Amino acid sequence: MNLKELAEHLSLSPTTVSRALNGFPEVGEKTRARVVKAAEQHGYRPNSNARRLATGRTGAVGVVFPVERNALVDPHFLEFLAGVSETLGPQGLDILMSPTTADREIDTYDRLMHEGSVGGILVSGADTHDRRIEHLAAHPFPFVAHGRTGVARPYAYLDIDNEGAFRQATSLLLDLGHQRIGLINGVAHRNYSQDRRSGYLAALAERGLTADPALEAFVPMTVEQGYSSAVRLLEMSWPPTALLCGSTLIALGVFQALAERGLEPGRNVSVIAHDDGLPAVRADLMAKPLTVTRSSIRAAGARAASMLLARIAGTPVEALQEVWPVDLIVRASTGPAPLAGGPSRKSAAAGN
Amino acid sequence: MNLKELAEHLSLSPTTVSRALNGFPEVGEKTRARVVKAAEQHGYRPNSNARRLATGRTGAVGVVFPVERNALVDPHFLEFLAGVSETLGPQGLDILMSPTTADREIDTYDRLMHEGSVGGILVSGADTHDRRIEHLAAHPFPFVAHGRTGVARPYAYLDIDNEGAFRQATSLLLDLGHQRIGLINGVAHRNYSQDRRSGYLAALAERGLTADPALEAFVPMTVEQGYSSAVRLLEMSWPPTALLCGSTLIALGVFQALAERGLEPGRNVSVIAHDDGLPAVRADLMAKPLTVTRSSIRAAGARAASMLLARIAGTPVEALQEVWPVDLIVRASTGPAPLAGGPSRKSAAAGN
DNA sequence: AGCGTCTTTCAAAGCGCTTTGAGAACTGCA
DNA sequence: TGCAGTTCTCAAAGCGCTTTGAAAGACGCT
Numbered sequence: 001m002n003l004k005e006l007a008e009h010l011s012l013s014p015t016t017v018s019r020a021l022n023g024f025p026e027v028g029e030k031t032r033a034r035v036v037k038a039a040e041q042h043g044y045r046p047n048s049n050a051r052r053l054a055t056g057r058t059g060a061v062g063v064v065f066p067v068e069r070n071a072l073v074d075p076h077f078l079e080f081l082a083g084v085s086e087t088l089g090p091q092g093l094d095i096l097m098s099p100t101t102a103d104r105e106i107d108t109y110d111r112l113m114h115e116g117s118v119g120g121i122l123v124s125g126a127d128t129h130d131r132r133i134e135h136l137a138a139h140p141f142p143f144v145a146h147g148r149t150g151v152a153r154p155y156a157y158l159d160i161d162n163e164g165a166f167r168q169a170t171s172l173l174l175d176l177g178h179q180r181i182g183l184i185n186g187v188a189h190r191n192y193s194q195d196r197r198s199g200y201l202a203a204l205a206e207r208g209l210t211a212d213p214a215l216e217a218f219v220p221m222t223v224e225q226g227y228s229s230a231v232r233l234l235e236m237s238w239p240p241t242a243l244l245c246g247s248t249l250i251a252l253g254v255f256q257a258l259a260e261r262g263l264e265p266g267r268n269v270s271v272i273a274h275d276d277g278l279p280a281v282r283a284d285l286m287a288k289p290l291t292v293t294r295s296s297i298r299a300a301g302a303r304a305a306s307m308l309l310a311r312i313a314g315t316p317v318e319a320l321q322e323v324w325p326v327d328l329i330v331r332a333s334t335g336p337a338p339l340a341g342g343p344s345r346k347s348a349a350a351g352n
Numbered sequence: 353m354n355l356k357e358l359a360e361h362l363s364l365s366p367t368t369v370s371r372a373l374n375g376f377p378e379v380g381e382k383t384r385a386r387v388v389k390a391a392e393q394h395g396y397r398p399n400s401n402a403r404r405l406a407t408g409r410t411g412a413v414g415v416v417f418p419v420e421r422n423a424l425v426d427p428h429f430l431e432f433l434a435g436v437s438e439t440l441g442p443q444g445l446d447i448l449m450s451p452t453t454a455d456r457e458i459d460t461y462d463r464l465m466h467e468g469s470v471g472g473i474l475v476s477g478a479d480t481h482d483r484r485i486e487h488l489a490a491h492p493f494p495f496v497a498h499g500r501t502g503v504a505r506p507y508a509y510l511d512i513d514n515e516g517a518f519r520q521a522t523s524l525l526l527d528l529g530h531q532r533i534g535l536i537n538g539v540a541h542r543n544y545s546q547d548r549r550s551g552y553l554a555a556l557a558e559r560g561l562t563a564d565p566a567l568e569a570f571v572p573m574t575v576e577q578g579y580s581s582a583v584r585l586l587e588m589s590w591p592p593t594a595l596l597c598g599s600t601l602i603a604l605g606v607f608q609a610l611a612e613r614g615l616e617p618g619r620n621v622s623v624i625a626h627d628d629g630l631p632a633v634r635a636d637l638m639a640k641p642l643t644v645t646r647s648s649i650r651a652a653g654a655r656a657a658s659m660l661l662a663r664i665a666g667t668p669v670e671a672l673q674e675v676w677p678v679d680l681i682v683r684a685s686t687g688p689a690p691l692a693g694g695p696s697r698k699s700a701a702a703g704n
Numbered sequence: 705a706g707c708g709t710c711t712t713t714c715a716a717a718g719c720g721c722t723t724t725g726a727g728a729a730c731t732g733c734a
Numbered sequence: 735t736g737c738a739g740t741t742c743t744c745a746a747a748g749c750g751c752t753t754t755g756a757a758a759g760a761c762g763c764t
Contacts, residue, residue: 019723054722227638255608398750403752
């Protein structure tokens with residue numbers, strides 16, 4: 001059943017029916033009631049393609065989804081999408097996910113921009129130098145980036161203070177007397193990994209310490225990578241007494257490595273992780289409640305989506321740039337550095 | 353730049369330009385080359401809404417995404433989507449995700465069916481009695497369900513043999529001498545949870561054993577739920593010597609609980625989990641490589657998507673019903689039942 | 705030259721909706 | 735009763751594309 005048929009059925013013109021259904025003021029109340037009732041009875045739904053074509057409003061925002069066979073898809077990404085959905089759902093807007101492979105990624109963004117199926121684009125997970133954002137920023141098409149990157153033109157973004165978060169976390173560990181602190185970070189090309197590293201280095205530098213590159217790892221955020229990185233660090237001849245983790249998934253792997261060695265988090269080795277608030281991995285409910293720097297990635301998704309809507313509505317990019325502070329939540333996985341006799345050998349005061 | 357403008361620019365009719373671009377045979381090669389080149393130069397992209405309206409082809413399949421604030425979003429769902437993308441991407445098709453809340457879910461499916469923005473729908477995670485599938489099956493609109501459910505009308509589905517998988521897994525444990533076997537299952541309303549339970553019960557029954565309901569847990573598939581369920585089971589006065597887990601995430605929590613108690617998987621307590629192949633949680637790379645029943649949920653997504661395309665193309669539902677066998681992969685987390693002295697007390701031969 | 709046969713191009717209709725501009729129909733007032 | 739002012743309804747154009755049906759042009763043949 002389409003508009004024309006419904007109109008004929010009611011002996012009205014399509015114009016009137018359309019207006020009645022869309023709540024325009026120039027249609028009589030009795031007429032409107034009649035129309036609405038008939039529409040419901042016949043299960044009439046306006047064809048969204050026709051409507052989009054006529055109005056120019058797309059009713060959707062775009063997200064590109066890079067997937068190759070066997071590639072790691074990130075649970076953080078889904079949680080971000082959930083946040084996006086929280087703001088889009090009530091407005092009746094959809095998310096158009098365009099699958100792509102790494103080599104065709106820019107192309108896919110280009111298609112999304114030009115084919116008119118979405119009103120704006122969200123890009124999540126910014127690289128230190130992000131080609132996608134650079135490409136998008138070169139066009140007037142609305143988009144919002146989750147994370148910042150080093151490109152020349154201004155663009156709308158929402159980021160969290162990763163640098164501050166890890167500076168704070170590192171400082172806490174230093175205050176507790178830890179001198180050798182490992183950093184199991186995310187992959188190196190992500191901007192947040194670099195920001196966290198900067199925070200870590202800054203905190204060390206504040207105390208006149210310099211970092212030992214051997215204590216740093218850049219790995220995908222998975223349990224196994226956390227596990228194997230922790231094993232590597234713990235088996236060093238002069239192992240760290242504290243570990244900073246880029247994600248709670250990594251911390252999970254770290255906990256496994258510690259348990260296996262009879263080491264207790266917070267007593268023998270302190271652990272802090274960044275917690276994006278993944279509901280499947282709750283830091284507060286872990287066997288040993290985890291000290292974290294916390295910022296809900298879902299909330300970020302929700303906010304990024306509403307920023308995008310504002311951008312589509314015409315708000316200038318300069319008014320759409322936010323950096324959120326990050327909370328440091330201290331729980332049981334952190335404690336004073338073991339005074340003597342670290343995990344496997346003397347932790348001899350280090351000054352480097 | 354739209355088609356008409358491009359046509360004017362080339363001094364051709366829109367017809368010819370459209371045909372040239374879409375590879376129709378009735379346009380000369382020199383003309384086609386000219387058109388293609390001009391289109392590229394001007395960055396022309398056909399407006400997808402207009403194209404959809406004209407052709408009736410939507411270029412997208414729909415997925416509804418139930419999200420409420422604080423609801424658990426499932427990493428398995430994302431992995432399924434990744435699979436879907438694998439088949440859709442190369443064809444240039446998109447995924448339209450419609451956010452919804454639980455109370456408006458059926459409505460959202462209805463909208464998707466009727467507004468014409470997608471050519472078909474994928475529904476993942478079937479309940480034992482699934483209202484969504486029931487609703488969809490009552491209409492001629494193409495859809496494919498991931499998982500089976502108890503509804504009257506026939507519909508297209510792709511499922512795995514959960515019953516067989518857990519029957520096999522349970523049998524293995526029984527062969528190894530285990531008599532008290534715990535089951536940390538997914539949530540009870542999911543069909544796969546019930547199928548797995550059936551397999552578990554069937555294997556016990558084959559040996560003349562009856563199940564102890566106290567050994568069963570139905571919980572969301574998260575690390576913490578795995579942990580707390582394991583703790584509960586292990587602290588029973590007559591604890592199980594083996595645990596079946598509905599997911600590797602659950603197994604991760606179980607490992608934590610075991611480690612905490614100085615118990616070794618495969619020696620003191622055997623553990624088998626169902627492994628959906630989440631790349632973030634690799635069973636084979638765990639501290640103690642995990643014995644699993646394995647079936648890639650990503651592969652399922654890929655297949656479900658191509659089944660949907662077939663359905664859209666007109667294949668009857670009866671030809672689109674698949675149940676995949678599941679592999680049992682034995683690794684180090686399973687071993688013979690401890691002969692005497694279980695985890696915390698005698699495991700006294702049970703016959704029940 | 706004249707004719708049929710391909711090949712190449714086009715004008716126009718149509719997809720289902722929204723929206724403009726205008727005409728009926730109805731109101732209240734003098 | 736006549737007229738301006740509302741209220742309600744409509745015909746028609748247009749969104750940007752595809753596709754049908756037909757015409758024009760090119761070609762080889764007798």
